[in-house]
Each structure stands twice: as C-alpha cells, then as structure tokens.
Amino acid sequence: MSIQDTVSNWEELLEIAKKNTPARRVRRPGQSPSTAPIPSSLHKLPPDTEPPVLLYRDTNSWCPFCERVWFALEEKEIPFATEFIDLTNKPKWYTDLVPTTLVPAARIEGKLVYESKDILLALEEQFGSTLLPEDPEENAVARLWLEEAETNGVRDIAYKFLRQAPEDPNELASLQTAFEAKLDELEQLLGKYSGPYFLSTFSLVDITYSPHLDRLAANLPVYRGYHLKGNPRYPRINAWFEALKQRPAYHRVKSDDTTNNLLLRRRWGVIPISNPLPPDPEISQEIQFRAEAAERLTDNREVALGDILKNSGVQTLAVNGDTTAVKEAVDFHLRLLADYLINGNGAALPWGRVGGKDNADPTIAAVGAITLAYVRNRICAPRDMSAGAATAFRAAADKVLASLY
Ligand SMILES: N[C@@H](CCC(=O)N[C@@H](CS)C(=O)NCC(=O)O)C(=O)O
Incomplete structure (x- = not known):
C-alpha cells in the first residue's frame, strides 16, 4: 500500500467536514472571488x-x-x-x-x-435605528463621534507610523508618540459611558473603528514591534476588543491576523521586522473552524489545485514535462491537510516517511512543502473562509509541513 492510500478520499473528507460546520458559501465559477459567504x-x-x-x-x-x-x-x-x-x-x-x-x-x-x-x-x-442610542443626548454624541472618527486623525497617524520607512529612528519615534497620544484619546472616549463599548450599547461608533483598529492590532507587532493587545496602557481598548469577540457578526466579517500581515507587505511593500503572529492556538483547535477550513478546501479543491500548479512554482519539479506525478502529490498533500483539519492527531501524517528512507522519492515531499507553504499564505479571510477557519487552516498547514521531513 502506498502512503497516498492512507488518507481518506475527498468525498469522505467532505462528508465529515460538512457534518461539523454550518458554514456554507455560494460558488462563483470562473469569477473572482471564486466563492462568497451567504x-x-x-x-x-x-x-x-x-x-x-x-x-x-x-x-x-x-x-x-x-x-x-x-x-x-x-x-x-x-x-x-x-x-x-x-x-x-x-x-x-x-x-x-x-x-x-x-x-x-x-x-x-x-x-x-x-x-x-x-x-x-x-x-x-x-x-430601524438599532445601532444608534435612543436617548437623544447620547444619540447626538454618537453622531458627533461618528464624524470625529473620520476627522480626528487617528487613522492618518496610525497608518503613517505603520508604513513609515524605519530608517530614521527620530521620525519613527515621534510618529509613535503622536500615535500613542491618539490612542490615549480613544482610551478616554471609551471611559465616558459604562460598559466596554464607546457608548452605553454597541453602536455604529464601534463598527466604524473596528476594521482599522483590528488591522493595527495585527500589524503593529509584526511591522513595528508595537503591541496594542495586552498593552497595559490601553485597558479599555483591550476590553473593547474582548467585547467585540463576543459578537457573531464580527467573526463573519473580520480578517485573520495573517491576512492583515500579508496584505501590508503585498499591497504597501512594508517590510516586517518579525515573523507574522502565530495562529491563535485556541481558535486553531475549535472543531467548527477546523471543519469549515476542511470544507472550504475540499469543496474548492479543483480551483486550489489549478492555482497551485500555475502559481506556486511546483511545476518545475515535473520530470520531462510530465506533470501527472506532481499533480498527484499536490492532491495528496491537500488531502493530508483536510484530514489533519478533521482528525487532528488521528490523521495519517507521514512523519518523515515521504521522501525519507522508506520512500525513495524525495520529490513528493518537495511538492508537499511547496503546496503547503503556498496555500498557507495564499488564503485570505474573509474572502475565502472566515477568520477563525483561516486561523485553523494556517496552523494545520504548519503542522503538516512539520511532518514532512
Ligand atoms: N471615505 C470612503 C473611503 C473609501 C475608500 O477609500 N475605499 C477604497 C478601498 S479601501 C477604494 O475604493 N479604493 C479604490 C481607489 O482608490 O480607486 C468611505 O468611508 O467609504
């Protein structure tokens, strides 16, 4: 029996994955994005x-x-x-x-x-006004703060600090000081009403700040060595992040940290000073996120395979221009990944057998390494799957990668 036969087939994987997640997407064949959330x-x-x-x-x-x-x-x-x-x-x-x-x-x-x-x-x-306070006075404050969120300069300073070329330490330090002063202002605002949100209830003000603060919290540690989450200077901002985490809608629309990290590098050419934040271990273990990631991979495998063959460089491993063996090895490693997402440590990971002593063909492991490294960085949340699923997906790709040699 070859090692390739030790992993379940796609149909079996899809069936189990679907049982463990309610998440479904619309397929958009030939369009971009190739799937969309419902x-x-x-x-x-x-x-x-x-x-x-x-x-x-x-x-x-x-x-x-x-x-x-x-x-x-x-x-x-x-x-x-x-x-x-x-x-x-x-x-x-x-x-x-x-x-x-x-x-x-x-x-x-x-x-x-x-x-x-x-x-x-x-x-x-x-x-119906569900995201603005009923109380007229607080409602007026909400509208004012919505205006101010666009004009108070938090975003401008923050992105300058994030994208400024770090060669000039003085300029960088003064941008950091200006940025911190703006965050102090937000910290004060969050203290004006009781509860974790800007106003006494969750509102448009929270919605307006969340995509930007999320991107900053993910990127500042990697690109500037600056931590927003866990920073004792901003207890209210941290409590606010925690409160957002309780909202299902937030999880549907947010990106995962790695998507944000990669976007900054690709879109703005900013050079990271440290590795991307590791996938949150708690989220990576949640069965519904793992199953969603497996369902996405399994359901979209044809598109994934085509993309890997075309763009990852893996075709250079084809012998005499015959890509059959490469395709099979890509497919095998994608199935391994789905298997690990579903079965965890019960999955048939190779632990050194592929390309090792027992198997004379190291090309298979090389194809696997390329495949896993490529898909790990290629997926994008929430374009391809939810942030939770993307986190589980990346952690699983790392694990399978670690089992290859
Ligand atoms: N003030 C606008 C900003 C929207 C905006 O900047 N959108 C960007 C994408 S993040 C865009 O459309 N960029 C395309 C372009 O600049 O041509 C709003 O709040 O809607």
Missing part, C-alpha cells in the same frame, strides 16, 4: 424576492470601509446581495455610477448611497 439573514427573504440592499464591495475583502457596512448589515440582520468590484480594474459602469468611484457603495431599496458613514446612517434610517 449573508446570515438571506433565508428570511421569501423565495424569488430581491434583497432590499445591494452592497458593492471589493473583490478581495480587504477594504476596511466595506467591512464597516458589511458588519452593520450582519448586526442588523438585513438580507443583502453583493456585487464585487475589482479595484485594480474598476468597471466603467461602476465609475459612471458612483461619483467618488470608491467602494463601498450600496443600493438601499433602489437608492444609491456611497461613503461608508452615509451608508451606515442610511441603513439606520431605513431599517
């Missing part, structure tokens, strides 16, 4: 009815402004449809439609609205 409230719509909202957002789910609107739609349980816009090649109909040409934009009951803040406020107006 809004949690879509089932509430009567059959053959158009959702009341159409959200235009970016193809890769990187845009923090789009995330705000998506977060609010999920919190308010509004059924919606999504149109993905490729920001590297925006279609003319879109730039003709939206005066700023930016994402997000939305059609709310047919009416076009753009600018994330205006979309958030329009959703409150149209679908």
Whole structure:
C-alpha cells in the first residue's frame, strides 16, 4: 500500500467536514472571488424576492470601509446581495455610477448611497435605528463621534507610523508618540459611558473603528514591534476588543491576523521586522473552524489545485514535462491537510516517511512543502473562509509541513 492510500478520499473528507460546520458559501465559477459567504439573514427573504440592499464591495475583502457596512448589515440582520468590484480594474459602469468611484457603495431599496458613514446612517434610517442610542443626548454624541472618527486623525497617524520607512529612528519615534497620544484619546472616549463599548450599547461608533483598529492590532507587532493587545496602557481598548469577540457578526466579517500581515507587505511593500503572529492556538483547535477550513478546501479543491500548479512554482519539479506525478502529490498533500483539519492527531501524517528512507522519492515531499507553504499564505479571510477557519487552516498547514521531513 502506498502512503497516498492512507488518507481518506475527498468525498469522505467532505462528508465529515460538512457534518461539523454550518458554514456554507455560494460558488462563483470562473469569477473572482471564486466563492462568497451567504449573508446570515438571506433565508428570511421569501423565495424569488430581491434583497432590499445591494452592497458593492471589493473583490478581495480587504477594504476596511466595506467591512464597516458589511458588519452593520450582519448586526442588523438585513438580507443583502453583493456585487464585487475589482479595484485594480474598476468597471466603467461602476465609475459612471458612483461619483467618488470608491467602494463601498450600496443600493438601499433602489437608492444609491456611497461613503461608508452615509451608508451606515442610511441603513439606520431605513431599517430601524438599532445601532444608534435612543436617548437623544447620547444619540447626538454618537453622531458627533461618528464624524470625529473620520476627522480626528487617528487613522492618518496610525497608518503613517505603520508604513513609515524605519530608517530614521527620530521620525519613527515621534510618529509613535503622536500615535500613542491618539490612542490615549480613544482610551478616554471609551471611559465616558459604562460598559466596554464607546457608548452605553454597541453602536455604529464601534463598527466604524473596528476594521482599522483590528488591522493595527495585527500589524503593529509584526511591522513595528508595537503591541496594542495586552498593552497595559490601553485597558479599555483591550476590553473593547474582548467585547467585540463576543459578537457573531464580527467573526463573519473580520480578517485573520495573517491576512492583515500579508496584505501590508503585498499591497504597501512594508517590510516586517518579525515573523507574522502565530495562529491563535485556541481558535486553531475549535472543531467548527477546523471543519469549515476542511470544507472550504475540499469543496474548492479543483480551483486550489489549478492555482497551485500555475502559481506556486511546483511545476518545475515535473520530470520531462510530465506533470501527472506532481499533480498527484499536490492532491495528496491537500488531502493530508483536510484530514489533519478533521482528525487532528488521528490523521495519517507521514512523519518523515515521504521522501525519507522508506520512500525513495524525495520529490513528493518537495511538492508537499511547496503546496503547503503556498496555500498557507495564499488564503485570505474573509474572502475565502472566515477568520477563525483561516486561523485553523494556517496552523494545520504548519503542522503538516512539520511532518514532512
Ligand atoms: N471615505 C470612503 C473611503 C473609501 C475608500 O477609500 N475605499 C477604497 C478601498 S479601501 C477604494 O475604493 N479604493 C479604490 C481607489 O482608490 O480607486 C468611505 O468611508 O467609504
């Protein structure tokens, strides 16, 4: 029996994965992204009815402004449809439609609205004000803080600090001081009302800050050696992050840390000063996230295989131009990964047997190493799967990789 026969086949893997996760996606063959999440409230719509909202957002789910609107739609349980816009090649109909040409934009009951803040406020107006306080005084504060979130400079200073070339230590130090002063202001704001949120209840203010603070918390440790989470200077910001973690809508729309880390490097060319944050071990072990990751990989395996063959460099290992053996070895390692996600330590990991003494073909292990390293960095949350699933996926890829040699 070859080692390849020790791993379950795709059909068996898919069946078990589906039993352990309710997460499902729509397939979008030949389009980008190749799958999309299903809004949690879509089932509430009567059959053959158009959702009341159409959200235009970016193809890769990187845009923090789009995330705000998506977060609010999920919190308010509004059924919606999504149109993905490729920001590297925006279609003319879109730039003709939206005066700023930016994402997000939305059609709310047919009416076009753009600018994330205006979309958030329009959703409150149209679908009941659940994310703004009822109390008139607090409501006025909420609206003021929403304005200020766009103008108080937190974002500008933060991103300058993050992206500034680190050669000039003085400039970097003064950016850090300015950034810390802005965070101190947020810390003060969070203390004005009781409870962990900006206002006395969860609101649009939290939604407005969360995508940016999330990206900063993931990237500052890796790119600047600066920690927001666990930093005793910001106890309220930390309590706020903890409170967000209790909200299912937040988990549906957020990215995982590694997606944020890789995006900064790829999109902005910033050089990390340390390794990406390790995948959160608690999340990596949660069966529903592991099963979701396995379901995504299994269901999307044809696309994954094509992408790996085309873009990872693995084809250079083909002998005399025959890629059959390479394809088989890629497929085998993807199945190993799905098997480990589902069965944990009960999975048939090779522990050195592939390419080792018992097996004279080290090419198989080399293909595996490329495959696993590639998919580990290739997946992107929440474009391909939820942040929790992506975290479990990356931790599993690391584990399988460690078992190869
Ligand atoms: N103020 C806008 C900002 C939106 C924005 O900057 N969107 C970016 C994506 S993160 C965009 O559309 N970029 C495309 C471009 O600049 O052409 C809002 O809050 O909606």
